[in-house]
Amino acid sequence: MNKSTKIYIAGHRGMVGSAIWRALESKGYTNLLGKSSKELDLKNQNKVNEFFDSEKPDVVIDAAARVGGILANNDYPYQFLMENMQIQNNLIDASLKADVQKFIFLGSSCIYPKFAPQPLKEDCLLTSSLEPTNEWYALAKITGVKACEAIRKQFGKDYISLMPTNLYGSFDNFDLNTSHVLPAMIRKFHEAKNNGNSPVTLWGSGTPMREFLHVEDMAEAVVFALENEFKDNLYNVGTGVDLTIKELAELIQKIVGHQGDIIWDSSKPDGTPRKLMDVSKMTQAGWKAKIGLEEGIQSTYQWFLDNQDSIKEVKI
Ligand SMILES: NC(=O)C1=CN([C@@H]2O[C@H](COP(=O)(O)OP(=O)(O)OC[C@H]3O[C@@H](n4cnc5c(N)ncnc54)[C@H](OP(=O)(O)O)[C@@H]3O)[C@@H](O)[C@H]2O)C=CC1
Numbered sequence: 001m002n003k004s005t006k007i008y009i010a011g012h013r014g015m016v017g018s019a020i021w022r023a024l025e026s027k028g029y030t031n032l033l034g035k036s037s038k039e040l041d042l043k044n045q046n047k048v049n050e051f052f053d054s055e056k057p058d059v060v061i062d063a064a065a066r067v068g069g070i071l072a073n074n075d076y077p078y079q080f081l082m083e084n085m086q087i088q089n090n091l092i093d094a095s096l097k098a099d100v101q102k103f104i105f106l107g108s109s110c111i112y113p114k115f116a117p118q119p120l121k122e123d124c125l126l127t128s129s130l131e132p133t134n135e136w137y138a139l140a141k142i143t144g145v146k147a148c149e150a151i152r153k154q155f156g157k158d159y160i161s162l163m164p165t166n167l168y169g170s171f172d173n174f175d176l177n178t179s180h181v182l183p184a185m186i187r188k189f190h191e192a193k194n195n196g197n198s199p200v201t202l203w204g205s206g207t208p209m210r211e212f213l214h215v216e217d218m219a220e221a222v223v224f225a226l227e228n229e230f231k232d233n234l235y236n237v238g239t240g241v242d243l244t245i246k247e248l249a250e251l252i253q254k255i256v257g258h259q260g261d262i263i264w265d266s267s268k269p270d271g272t273p274r275k276l277m278d279v280s281k282m283t284q285a286g287w288k289a290k291i292g293l294e295e296g297i298q299s300t301y302q303w304f305l306d307n308q309d310s311i312k313e314v315k316i
């Protein structure tokens with residue numbers, strides 16, 4: 001890919017989009033384009049079409065979405081379904097009309113069925129029913145994958161979908177109602193440590209298993225996908241390693257240095273029991289994750305400490 005290629009990163013202020021921006025900049029890409037949601041609401045089809053008409057990007061990376069943890073997904077099904085479909089439909093359709101040559105769509109591991117065989121292979125998509133806490137978000141993401149696949153099939157364009165596992169890192173959302181588990185645990189253990197090692201309440205049973213990928217690894221995967229032509233439309237992106245939520249809690253408790261009790265609140269949902277990615281397609285393509293979980297949590301905790309006054313708290 002030419003370093004002056006015009007690349008539009010939708011969602012460039014988010015955790016993933018900003019990491020992609022930094023990764024591209026550090027590799028010498030000079031023609032990056034981004035708009036905040038205030039400057040361009042991607043739910044507005046007319047505005048999106050006007051933006052594509054005037055800017056004419058060569059490449060589009062879609063890291064814009066309504067994103068949240070298990071509770072936000074469960075409590076706001078309409079926003080997670082509709083906003084995500086609106087954003088991605090407008091971006092994908094405008095890209096096709098504007099003759100964008102390469103489009104990278106970011107989905108999520110929750111597109112796969114709740115009880116699919118582990119590790120999750122790309123071809124288990126649509127083989128059985130979804131996890132109820134996030135089926136709305138998953139359905140939106142599945143339609144995004146299928147729209148890119150349809151364009152690939154019908155128009156022969158290089159539109160691909162990457163399915164990240166659970167992500168974490170700097171610029172994450174630390175709002176305790178809407179965040180994912182890893183930033184929530186960092187904040188809860190940190191605040192409890194500073195409160196005389198008071199007990200920390202976590203959600204569910206602690207038995208579900210999750211796989212975590214550092215956002216800088218995710219950004220590297222996107223750059224890899226940008227610079228290489230993939231033969232297929234759908235690729236999982238993860239580490240291929242998971243752990244229980246209880247093990248994650250003990251690791252974060254150790255890193256933060258909290259010494260109190262952990263209480264498990266069984267009134268909160270567990271979600272899917274396990275969603276470990278089969279990452280062999282990406283490995284065969286030539287990409288693999290580099291940042292270990294303990295190292296990644298340590299640097300994320302350090303980032304949290306350095307940015308406590310300005311941490312992001314997403315409200316819905
Ligand atoms: N975080 C995770 O664990 C995972 C994330 N993903 C996927 O990665 C992608 C990025 O997620 P992440 O970075 O974590 O999310 P963030 O919430 O950090 O960022 C999302 C970005 O989307 C933008 N956005 C949202 N709505 C609109 C809108 N209506 N118009 C314009 N822009 C909008 C926001 O822009 P602004 O800041 O300007 O408001 C924001 O910068 C998403 O597709 C998500 O589904 C997949 C798996 C796991």
Ligand SMILES: C[C@H]1O[C@H](OP(=O)(O)OP(=O)(O)OC[C@H]2O[C@@H](n3cnc4c(=O)[nH]c(N)nc43)[C@H](O)[C@@H]2O)[C@@H](O)[C@@H](O)C1=O
Nearest residue numbers: 069070073108110134179180181184202203204269270271
């Ligand atoms: C990325 C992914 O993210 C979501 O799926 P999820 O993995 O279930 O989400 P999560 O990170 O919020 O929780 C993981 C596990 O952790 C437990 N848990 C314990 N204590 C806290 C806690 O304090 N906060 C949160 N959020 N979870 C907690 C929680 O009960 C669950 O068992 C989907 O939105 C989905 O759409 C999606 O794509």
